[in-house]
Amino acid sequence: MSGASTTQAISRSFTELDWPARIAGLVGAFSLAAALAAFVVSPGLVVFPALVFVVTALYGWFFHQAEAARALTFIATVSTLVILGIITVYLFVKAIPIVQRMGLGLLTTTNWEVHASRYGLVTMMWGTVVTTIIATLVSAPLGVAGAVFISEIAPKSVREAVKPAIELLAGIPSIVYGFIGFVVINSYMQDVFHLPTSGSLFVVGLVIGVMALPTVVSVSEDALNAVPNPMKDGSVALGATDWQTTKSVAVPTAVSGISAAVILGVGRALGETMAATVILANVTQLPEPLYDVFGNTITLTSAIASQYGVAAGRPLQLAALFAAGVVLFVVVLALSVISQTIERRMQRSLGGEQ
Amino acid sequence: MSDYGAHGEQNIVSEASTADYLAVVPLVLGALAFVAGWAVVFQWVGVRDALAGVQYATLISAGHLLAGVALVGVGVLSVTDVIDNNPDSSVGVVPAGVYGAFAFVAVGLVVSQTLGQGALVWAPAGLVAAAVVAVAVLAIPEDLGVTLPVAAFEFVAGLAVVTGVVGPSWSWSPVGFSATFVGQTAIAAFAMVGSLLTVWAAANAYRGFGARGREYGAYTLISVYAVALLAVLALLVIFVVQNGLDQVLKGAQLWPLHVPFVTNGFGLRYDVNGIYPAIVGTVWLVVGAVVFAVPLAVGAAVFLTEYAEQGRFTRVVETATNGLWSTPSIVYGLFAFAFLLPRIQNHVTLLTGQLVLGFMLLPLVLITSREALQNVPDEYRDASAALGVTKWQTIRSVVLPAAVPGVLTGVILGVGRIAGETAPILLVLVREPFSSEAPSVLGSFHFTSTAPFVTNDALLSPATALPYQLFAVITAGVGAPIKFGWGTALVLLLVVISFYAVGITTRIYFRRKLRQ
Numbered sequence: 001m002s003g004a005s006t007t008q009a010i011s012r013s014f015t016e017l018d019w020p021a022r023i024a025g026l027v028g029a030f031s032l033a034a035a036l037a038a039f040v041v042s043p044g045l046v047v048f049p050a051l052v053f054v055v056t057a058l059y060g061w062f063f064h065q066a067e068a069a070r071a072l073t074f075i076a077t078v079s080t081l082v083i084l085g086i087i088t089v090y091l092f093v094k095a096i097p098i099v100q101r102m103g104l105g106l107l108t109t110t111n112w113e114v115h116a117s118r119y120g121l122v123t124m125m126w127g128t129v130v131t132t133i134i135a136t137l138v139s140a141p142l143g144v145a146g147a148v149f150i151s152e153i154a155p156k157s158v159r160e161a162v163k164p165a166i167e168l169l170a171g172i173p174s175i176v177y178g179f180i181g182f183v184v185i186n187s188y189m190q191d192v193f194h195l196p197t198s199g200s201l202f203v204v205g206l207v208i209g210v211m212a213l214p215t216v217v218s219v220s221e222d223a224l225n226a227v228p229n230p231m232k233d234g235s236v237a238l239g240a241t242d243w244q245t246t247k248s249v250a251v252p253t254a255v256s257g258i259s260a261a262v263i264l265g266v267g268r269a270l271g272e273t274m275a276a277t278v279i280l281a282n283v284t285q286l287p288e289p290l291y292d293v294f295g296n297t298i299t300l301t302s303a304i305a306s307q308y309g310v311a312a313g314r315p316l317q318l319a320a321l322f323a324a325g326v327v328l329f330v331v332v333l334a335l336s337v338i339s340q341t342i343e344r345r346m347q348r349s350l351g352g353e354q
Numbered sequence: 355m356s357d358y359g360a361h362g363e364q365n366i367v368s369e370a371s372t373a374d375y376l377a378v379v380p381l382v383l384g385a386l387a388f389v390a391g392w393a394v395v396f397q398w399v400g401v402r403d404a405l406a407g408v409q410y411a412t413l414i415s416a417g418h419l420l421a422g423v424a425l426v427g428v429g430v431l432s433v434t435d436v437i438d439n440n441p442d443s444s445v446g447v448v449p450a451g452v453y454g455a456f457a458f459v460a461v462g463l464v465v466s467q468t469l470g471q472g473a474l475v476w477a478p479a480g481l482v483a484a485a486v487v488a489v490a491v492l493a494i495p496e497d498l499g500v501t502l503p504v505a506a507f508e509f510v511a512g513l514a515v516v517t518g519v520v521g522p523s524w525s526w527s528p529v530g531f532s533a534t535f536v537g538q539t540a541i542a543a544f545a546m547v548g549s550l551l552t553v554w555a556a557a558n559a560y561r562g563f564g565a566r567g568r569e570y571g572a573y574t575l576i577s578v579y580a581v582a583l584l585a586v587l588a589l590l591v592i593f594v595v596q597n598g599l600d601q602v603l604k605g606a607q608l609w610p611l612h613v614p615f616v617t618n619g620f621g622l623r624y625d626v627n628g629i630y631p632a633i634v635g636t637v638w639l640v641v642g643a644v645v646f647a648v649p650l651a652v653g654a655a656v657f658l659t660e661y662a663e664q665g666r667f668t669r670v671v672e673t674a675t676n677g678l679w680s681t682p683s684i685v686y687g688l689f690a691f692a693f694l695l696p697r698i699q700n701h702v703t704l705l706t707g708q709l710v711l712g713f714m715l716l717p718l719v720l721i722t723s724r725e726a727l728q729n730v731p732d733e734y735r736d737a738s739a740a741l742g743v744t745k746w747q748t749i750r751s752v753v754l755p756a757a758v759p760g761v762l763t764g765v766i767l768g769v770g771r772i773a774g775e776t777a778p779i780l781l782v783l784v785r786e787p788f789s790s791e792a793p794s795v796l797g798s799f800h801f802t803s804t805a806p807f808v809t810n811d812a813l814l815s816p817a818t819a820l821p822y823q824l825f826a827v828i829t830a831g832v833g834a835p836i837k838f839g840w841g842t843a844l845v846l847l848l849v850v851i852s853f854y855a856v857g858i859t860t861r862i863y864f865r866r867k868l869r870q
Contacts, residue, residue, distance in 0.1 A: 066746035070661055076653025080716055084678050087689050094692060142583055149580035153573050164858045169587045171854035173774025175821045176594065176843050182828050183836060194534040243569035271682025273777040278828045294533040304684045308691055309781055325685045333677040340676055
């Protein structure tokens with residue numbers, strides 16, 4: 001439906017133009033398409049259609065600015081969607097060979113045998129699951145407690161200083177966390193906990209959890225802040241203490257926003273690459289026994305990061321890494337959709353009551 | 355609530371009666387034990403170190419026992435009505451559940467580890483203990499229900515340490531785990547858990563139990579959490595500064611300002627090895643990504659917000675961009691490695707790095723620009739349209755200027771994020787991480803008479819970047835220049851944090867201006 005109306009809108013705006021503008025529009029559209037095709041087929045030729053496009057765009061800008069602006073923003077939209085679409089499609093296409101070879105075994109076996117060209121993702125998925133669970137156990141309770149502190153308990157002056165500081169800390173690059181984990185925490189764990197090897201799932205989970213903390217705090221605080229004041233005032237007017245109000249009104253009202261924040265944190269933990277790569281030894285074996293969180297294994301992200309260099313000459317291994325990327329992409333996309341749905345529902349229910 | 359009428363009024367008037375100050379004793383002891391626990395974790399003190407002739411472990415256990423005695427005292431004085439307060443008839447389900455969980459863990463560990471029984475024995479034993487504790491706690495009035503179980507934990511912890519059952523020389527290797535837990539860890543864990551429980555119970559008692567006591571207890575506990583959280587995050591930053599400052603200031607002088615670490619390359623001809631090429635590389639990466647992504651994303655945002663019909667299409671685009679924003683950065687790296695690299699020179703280049711970071715920036719700038727455009731009030735658009743100007747003139751002269759701060763903030767925050775990214779550029783940018791020369795992009799433009807008419811060797815050559823250099827330090831293996839890495843980490847942190855600081859400050863400034 002929307003596709004048809006878009007086509008109609010384009011044709012309508014096209015018929016409104018005079019002839020030179022129509023020609024310019026067509027030339028611009030074709031030259032851009034040609035440039036894209038040239039980049040995929042033969043990158044050296046990109047310059048010719050690109051030049052044509054630039055000239056057409058300049059002509060349009062100076063003689064038909066309103067139409068040109070509309071067309072250019074439309075082109076920007078299409079290019080953005082095409083780029084993001086290419087990334088998505090390419091990811092899936094490149095994973096096809098390994099799915100054809102391994103079938104369902106890709107998701108159910110643990111073997112990662114480069115010489116036999118047999119690749120199963122279970123080991124990596126297990127590493128990702130364990131580190132994500134540990135990271136969530138660290139970041140969710142502490143993050144929500146921090147959000148309650150900033151939003152409900154702290155005086156205004158403290159809140160105005162702490163909130164930006166927390167957001168600032170969300171910007172610390174993951175490689176810095178990874179460096180600290182590699183240099184300091186790994187040797188600390190070997191020293192104090194007598195770990196047999198350098199690096200463990202526990203350390204990765206802990207580091208990623210701390211890394212995701214500021215995000216969880218900041219987003220849950222936004223959710224608590226969005227609870228309309230009249231709701232809290234009503235509770236206080238009934239004689240409830242502030243804590244009873246927080247516990248029984250603010251947190252239950254904001255619970256969907258808070259869960260969206262936790263899901264966002266989980267997504268960050270799932271996709272965190274550098275910390276896992278540099279802290280773990282990236283051995284493609286499951287820990288023995290499975291629940292040994294102080295053991296050493298590999299995660300989906302660190303598998304890609306540590307192996308895509310050596311996989312360049314082996315199409316099947318590269319395909320297996322793409323399959324790992326697909327798994328990550330699908331899970332993270334699902335989490336993102338869930339958290340957006342929750343957030344939209346919260347906005348609707350809170351908006352209706354004001 | 356039964357004695358609310360008898361004592362309630364007085365409590366509303368006075369914050370706390372004199373006798374309630376007894377609760378300050380465990381409160382202070384708890385706070386001290388919390389700090390002591392962290393000090394052991396961070397190895398500022400060892401548990402065997404002596405303080406005034408007494409072993410640190412003994413001091414901590416004495417704190418446990420004292421806090422336990424004080425809590426029992428508060429509970430007994432309260433239940434015998436010596437202290438004037440208004441406890442409820444029971445402590446409530448949540449604390450009872452927490453006490454039950456503690457009992458489960460304690461009994462389960464003793465039965466399975468000390469007595470050596472299997473899961474068929476320790477699990478039921480733990481469950482029975484948890485049920486007994488929870489029911490018993492629910493049966494007694496709130497003042498005892500708050501103080502006695504916490505005191506019991508403190509006594510058990512203190513006695514275990516002081517009698518040497520879990521002393522400094524204790525060690526435990528649980529079956530199936532690679533880790534060994536030693537006395538130091540256990541003592542620190544006891545100190546921290548015990549101190550949180552004690553602080554909660556003491557704060558609760560300080561305000562005379564009941565609803566006000568519970569509020570004070572919960573607020574104190576959460577505040578301690580929050581302060582600890584902030585302290586840990588602040589320590590992280592301080593730790594990087596402390597370790598990296600020496601390296602950054604190596605050979606530096608104030609006047610004339612000269613900091614060789616950030617102005618030198620890496621090589622034999624420099625007296626102090628520096629990271630100048632990596633800084634320049636990072637700057638060009640960011641510039642390239644911004645030049646590529648910002649026009650596209652802002653243009654798309656204008657179209658989607660101002661021209662396109664709001665409906666299923668825009669919602670799908672929104673969902674897709676949000677999803678791509680949270681896609682792991684390594685996936686972008688994998689894409690760039692397999693798709694872009696063979697098409698651009700077939701080796702690592704600065705241009706590929708710029709493009710892949712631009713791809714990452716695209717969704718974020720699109721999302722924030724759309725938000726900024728949507729936040730421009732419709733009155734602006736209507737007022738402009740009422741003057742009889744066209745839609746494009748409205749957008750150009752009214753909507754876009756009003757949205758600039760929001761767009762700018764999004765770009766700055768996005769740049770802060772991509773400047774610190776390592777995963778996407780792992781295999782598409784760098785050939786020589788510790789390079790001696792910075793890429794000179796501006797000086798490398800050459801015009802030719804054949805296609806493609808303009809060439810730039812610097813863009814098509816490998817470069818290096820700050821986060822990659824840090825990664826290279828880690829992977830250098832034995833003899834890695836760790837000091838050099840700390841210096842790089844500090845500079846990287848400063849660069850990224852200052853982007854964030856500018857972004858967050860502008861956002862706060864413009865939000866405030868908007869509200870006026």
